[in-house]
Structure formats: structure tokens, C-alpha cells
Amino acid sequence: MTTDTADALAFTKQSIEQTSSYYTYLGGKAKRLEKIAKTIEFDIVKAMGFQTSIANTDLAEEIAAETTGRIQAESVVLLQTQGLVAASRALELLRAE
Secondary structure, three states: OOHHHHHHHHHHHHHHHHHHHHHHHHHHHHHHHHHHHHHHHHHHHHHHHOOOOHHHHHHHHHHHHHHHHHHHHHHHHHHHHHHHHHHHHHHHHHHHO
16 A cells, blocks of 8 residues: 555545544534424423413424424434445455455
């Protein structure tokens, strides 16, 4: 293996590790957003139970829907990153042979 190839592989590995670390961080954020969404959903049910104004309920539902969409988007990115890390590990194993 040439020095350039080794350097490129090292850089790729480092980039993937940093990306994986970042998406682990985002995974934590996604869990936090899930808790917020559950709280909002609880508040919606509570608001409906207390017969608050329809406008407030609609706003809470809209916020919950937006939060859920963000969680789903971050989950997709996390899954893609996990796939990249797995592919990188497979490449390392193949190169080690």
C-alpha cells in the first residue's frame, strides 16, 4: 500500500469516526426531541380534556407534528451514517486480508 493510499484511508477513517460521533450526538438530540414530542402530545390530550381553545390545540398538534418530522429526519441520517461506518469497517477488513 502506498503512502498516499494509507493517508487517504486514515483520513477516511477519521472522517467516518467524526461523523459517527456527530450522529451519536444527534441520536441523543433525537431522544430529547422524542421526549419533548411526548410531552407536547400529553399537553394536547390535557388541553382537550380541559376544553381549551381550538386554536391552542391546533398549535400544539402542529408543533408535535413538526417535532416528529424532525425526529424522523434525524433518524434517517443516523441510519445512513451507521451504514457508512459498517461499510468502512468492511473495507478495512478487506484491506487487512
